[in-house]
Amino acid sequence: MVPSTEGIDVLVSEVGPRDGLQNTKQFMPTAFKQRWISAAAAAGLREIEVCSFVPPSVIPQMADAHEVVRHALGISGLHVAVLAPNFKGVQRAVESGAHKITLPISVSRRHSLANVRRTTEEAIEDARRACAFRDSLPEGQRPKVEAGLSTVFGCTIEGRVSEEQVVRDAIACVEAGCDEVGLADTTGMANPAQVRRMFRKVRSAIGDRLGGAHLHNTRGFGLANVVAALEEGVRTFDSSLAGLGGCPFAPGATGNIVTEDLVFMLEEMGLRTGIDLDRLIAIRQVLAEGIPGEPLYGHVPLLDASARTSMVAA
Amino acid sequence: MVPSTEGIDVLVSEVGPRDGLQNTKQFMPTAFKQRWISAAAAAGLREIEVCSFVPPSVIPQMADAHEVVRHALGISGLHVAVLAPNFKGVQRAVESGAHKITLPISVSRRHSLANVRRTTEEAIEDARRACAFRDSLPEGQRPKVEAGLSTVFGCTIEGRVSEEQVVRDAIACVEAGCDEVGLADTTGMANPAQVRRMFRKVRSAIGDRLGGAHLHNTRGFGLANVVAALEEGVRTFDSSLAGLGGCPFAPGATGNIVTEDLVFMLEEMGLRTGIDLDRLIAIRQVLAEGIPGEPLYGHVPLLDASARTSMVAA
Numbered sequence: 001m002v003p004s005t006e007g008i009d010v011l012v013s014e015v016g017p018r019d020g021l022q023n024t025k026q027f028m029p030t031a032f033k034q035r036w037i038s039a040a041a042a043a044g045l046r047e048i049e050v051c052s053f054v055p056p057s058v059i060p061q062m063a064d065a066h067e068v069v070r071h072a073l074g075i076s077g078l079h080v081a082v083l084a085p086n087f088k089g090v091q092r093a094v095e096s097g098a099h100k101i102t103l104p105i106s107v108s109r110r111h112s113l114a115n116v117r118r119t120t121e122e123a124i125e126d127a128r129r130a131c132a133f134r135d136s137l138p139e140g141q142r143p144k145v146e147a148g149l150s151t152v153f154g155c156t157i158e159g160r161v162s163e164e165q166v167v168r169d170a171i172a173c174v175e176a177g178c179d180e181v182g183l184a185d186t187t188g189m190a191n192p193a194q195v196r197r198m199f200r201k202v203r204s205a206i207g208d209r210l211g212g213a214h215l216h217n218t219r220g221f222g223l224a225n226v227v228a229a230l231e232e233g234v235r236t237f238d239s240s241l242a243g244l245g246g247c248p249f250a251p252g253a254t255g256n257i258v259t260e261d262l263v264f265m266l267e268e269m270g271l272r273t274g275i276d277l278d279r280l281i282a283i284r285q286v287l288a289e290g291i292p293g294e295p296l297y298g299h300v301p302l303l304d305a306s307a308r309t310s311m312v313a314a
Numbered sequence: 315m316v317p318s319t320e321g322i323d324v325l326v327s328e329v330g331p332r333d334g335l336q337n338t339k340q341f342m343p344t345a346f347k348q349r350w351i352s353a354a355a356a357a358g359l360r361e362i363e364v365c366s367f368v369p370p371s372v373i374p375q376m377a378d379a380h381e382v383v384r385h386a387l388g389i390s391g392l393h394v395a396v397l398a399p400n401f402k403g404v405q406r407a408v409e410s411g412a413h414k415i416t417l418p419i420s421v422s423r424r425h426s427l428a429n430v431r432r433t434t435e436e437a438i439e440d441a442r443r444a445c446a447f448r449d450s451l452p453e454g455q456r457p458k459v460e461a462g463l464s465t466v467f468g469c470t471i472e473g474r475v476s477e478e479q480v481v482r483d484a485i486a487c488v489e490a491g492c493d494e495v496g497l498a499d500t501t502g503m504a505n506p507a508q509v510r511r512m513f514r515k516v517r518s519a520i521g522d523r524l525g526g527a528h529l530h531n532t533r534g535f536g537l538a539n540v541v542a543a544l545e546e547g548v549r550t551f552d553s554s555l556a557g558l559g560g561c562p563f564a565p566g567a568t569g570n571i572v573t574e575d576l577v578f579m580l581e582e583m584g585l586r587t588g589i590d591l592d593r594l595i596a597i598r599q600v601l602a603e604g605i606p607g608e609p610l611y612g613h614v615p616l617l618d619a620s621a622r623t624s625m626v627a628a
Contacts, residue, residue, distance in 0.1 A: 005507060159623070191582035192541045193319060218621075220575045220613030221582075224537040227506045231545070261534045268505035268535075299534030307532070309473070 006270040011047060011236040012263055013212060014040050017068070018049040018083050019256055020244030021061045024291055030064045032290030034071040037078075039283045040241065044275035045259075047079040048072065049102070049238070053089035069096040083148075085116055086123075090130040094137070100144040102182070103127050105173065107166050108155035111186075115150075124172050131177025146211055147173035147181045152198060154189030163201060170202045170210075180211035182238075185225065188218025188255075192228035199232040212236025215257050217243060217297075222257035223265055230271075237262060242284050243297030258298040260284075264308065277308065320584040325361060325550040326577055327526060328354050331382070332363040332397050333570055334558030335375045338605055344378040346604030348385040351392075353600060354555065357593035359573075361393040362386065363416065363552070367403035383410040397462075399430050400437075404444040408451070414458040416496070417441050419487065421480050422469035425500075429464075438486050445491025460525055461487035461495045466512060468503030477515060484516045484524075494525035496552075499539065502532025502569075506542035513546040526550025529571050531557060531611075536571035537579055544585075551576060556598050557611030572612040574598075578622065591622065 017033055028036075037048055050072045056063035065082070072080040081100040084090045093101045105123040106112035112120045127147055134142045151158070152166050170181045183198060190198075195213070203210045213229040215222050215237070226237060240256035263275045281301045287294065300308060331347055342350075351362055364386045370377035379396070386394040395414040398404045407415045419437040420426035426434045441461055448456045465472070466480050484495045497512060504512075509527070517524045527543040529536050529551070540551060554570035577589045595615045601608065614622060 156621070191579060193583035218613065219578065219617065220572070221537055221579050223535055224541045224579060227538045227541045258534070264533065265505055265535050265538060269507035299532065303533065307470070 004270075005230060008235065008271050010266050010271045010273055011212070012045060012259060012266070012273050012275060013047040013049065013081065013236060013238045014045045014241060014259055015049040015214070015238045015256060016240035016242070016244045016259070018052050018062075019238070020240040020242075021291075022052060022059055023245035023255060024061065024294055026291045026294065027061055028290045030067055032286060033064070033068050036241070036283060036286045036290070037068070037072050038075060039279070039286060041072075041075045041078045043279035043283065044273070045280075046077065046274065047081055047100070049081040049083060050098075052083040052085070053092040053096070054083075054085055065092070066096055069098050073097055084130070086118075087126045087129050087133075090126070090133065094133065094143060098143055100146060101130065102146040102148045103130060103178075104148045104150050104184075105169065106150045106155075106186075107161050107169050108151035108158040110157045111151045111155045114157060120169060124169070124176055127173055127178055128176035135177070144179045145177070147176075147178040148184050148214065149173070149181055150184040150186040150214075152183045152190075153185045153194055154187055156187050156189075163198060166198060167201055167205045170206050174206045174209045178209070180209050181206060182211035182214055182236075184214035184238075185216050186214075188216035188222075190215065190225050191221060192224045195225045195228040196232050199229055199234055203232065210234075212238060214238040216255055217257050218255070223261060226257065226262065226265070230269075241280070242287055242301075244287065244294070258300075260298045261300045264300045278305070318584075319544060322549065322585050324580050324585045324587055325526070326359060326573060326580070326587050326589060327361040327363065327395065327550060327552045328359045328555060328573055329363040329528070329552045329570060330554035330556070330558045330573070332366050332376075333552070334554040334556075335605075336366060336373055337559035337569060338375065338608055340605045340608065341375055342604045344381055346600060347378070347382050350555070350597060350600045350604070351382070351386050352389060353593070353597045355386075355389045355392045357597065358587070358589035359594075360391070360588065361395055361414070363395040363397060364412075366397040366399070367406040367410070368397075368399055379406070380410055383412050387411055398444070400432075401440045401443050401447075404440070404447065408447065408457060412457055414460060415444065416460040416462045417444060417492075418462045418464050418498075419483065420464045420469075420500075421475050421483050422465035422472040424471045425465045425469045428471060434483065438483070438490055441487055441492055442490035449491070458493045459491070461490075461492040462498050462528065463487070463495055464498040464500040464528075466497045466504075467499045467508055468501055470501050470503075477512060480512060481515055481519045484520050488520045488523045492523070494523050495520060496525035496528055496550075498528035498552075499530050500528075502530035502536075504529065504539050505535060506538045509539045509542040510546050513543055513548055517546070524548075526552060528552040530569055531571050532569070537575060540571065540576065540579070544583075555594070556601055556615075558601065558608070572614075574612045574614045578614045592619070 051065040243258040245255035365379040553573040557572040559569035
């Protein structure tokens with residue numbers, strides 16, 4: 001028998017308001033971000049990465065981070081995630097009251113220096129400080145801390161990334177106190193065989209501290225990599241509505257995997273996301289108005305509603 | 315250990331000149347078809363479905379079928395495949411000297427009537443006649459006969475297709491004498507869980523008579539379905555250069571899976587296709603000139619050559 005995934009719950013974690021907007025040229029007005037987040041939660045998304053606590057001078061799009069988090073915290077049942085690139089960002093994130101803080105940690109040493117201007121070891125040290133800070137907070141106010149290991153599957157600067165180094169960094173993050181370690185295909189270079197191998201290796205090193213998969217669709221392999229990760233028991237996937245954000249080095253290629261396509265595929269496979277596809281697709285209108293002209297990706301939203309009829313439920 | 319596919323040979327069977335062109339509005343001049351086929355073979359494609367033996371009144375694009383086959387037969391080492399929708403087409407295909415003849419057989423009874431104006435049982439009967447005709451030929455002149463089971467994963471007319479019916483039809487095709495039975499996602503409705511289940515069921519019924527996977531990318535699940543089929547031991551995949559042909563009911567959604575993306579993914583996974591990706595991508599120029607304005611799909615061809623650098627070979 002094929003190992004069945006029928007009826008298993010999957011968490012689709014929407015990262016568009018953070019990872020998507022981070023790459024758009026236009027500033028999306030705060031009110032549109034809030035509409036987007038509200039509509040996404042109403043469509044059934046249970047976790048949304050709503051912003052990044054970076055200096056507005058670096059990413060002006062994130063200048064309204066506090067207001068965006070405040071709004072999201074008002075939505076009942078929503079798990080509010082944020083990104084913090086360093087300890088200062090963690091402090092602001094904790095002040096904001098976010099439920100989950102992700103610290104990006106590049107396995108590629110050269111990418112780490114280029115992207116956040118410090119070494120991977122310094123980034124892990126920040127994660128350690130973040131976890132100590134979390135532990136010093138009163139119980140009930142402690143956010144979850146996730147290490148988002150990036151450039152795990154290849155780096156545009158360094159090329160191939162050592163799988164043993166990924167495992168070592170994952171262990172170091174757990175030792176630093178991180179609740180979970182996610183694996184990110186930052187550059188969109190992953191292939192399905194590599195995804196299976198890498199998730200299996202890291203799981204055997206850190207067990208249930210292994211978090212979700214953050215996959216990009218640069219080469220068009222995004223959903224193929226999801227299938228590979230599912231085979232390895234991964235049950236949390238980051239994705240972005242309309243694949244928002246594009247890709248810095250490949251015109252026409254999407255950045256993050258497209259939430260609409262991901263949700264439909266998972267549901268068709270018999271997994272349960274708890275998400276209403278029609279309501280999800282309707283949110284594209286908020287993006288079209290909030291950042292007009294920005295390309296919106298995805299196959300499923302282009303289908304006639306009749307062609308989106310599930311072959312599972314029929 | 316993850317079951318390794320490292321170093322395993324995969325046959326990528328190019329169907330663009332048949333399935334792709336069948337859906338384009340413009341007639342591609344014969345000389346362009348011949349250039350395309352020659353270039354594809356030179357890039358390392360070992361099997362190409364070069365045309366369909368349908369009446370030119372039905373598909374004018376295929377009026378030059380004999381000339382196209384003649385040209386393809388002149389290419390050393392190339393396995394020349396053709397499609398024949400009925401016994402009359404089989405007779406013409408045999409005359410042409412093609413190495414392999416695929417007969418499409420719809421599992422969806424209503425699709426069969428709508429598409430080829432006869433029942434599934436009549437189509438299987440034609441396959442039986444085709445196989446008897448093949449057996450009557452002198453040894454060395456007998457083409458391989460494949461049943462291409464279509465609408466296996468869902469039908470736009472009938473909706474859900476019975477998996478038990480697929481198995482029964484596959485067995486009937488083998489009993490009719492077909493050398494192999496391929497499974498086609500004609501409508502692009504397949505999901506990876508279903509692909510695994512269906513290939514496993516049919517293999518357990520007909521063993522090594524199970525042929526390849528013919529997958530479409532209508533919903534964007536094409537390569538995800540390839541991964542699922544690989545897990546079930548499928549080693550032959552149909553695809554179309556530039557995803558040629560589009561999709562009749564979903565603007566912007568490709569028809570067949572894109573050969574360029576498929577080849578790069580398989581190679582990155584450590585499988586061997588024998589195909590030179592750069593030479594493959596260069597053929598898009600022939601399509602751009604032969605059928606100008608036709609949309610060319612694919613993620614990998616849009617990447618900078620540097621971004622196509624293999625993370626495997628590095």
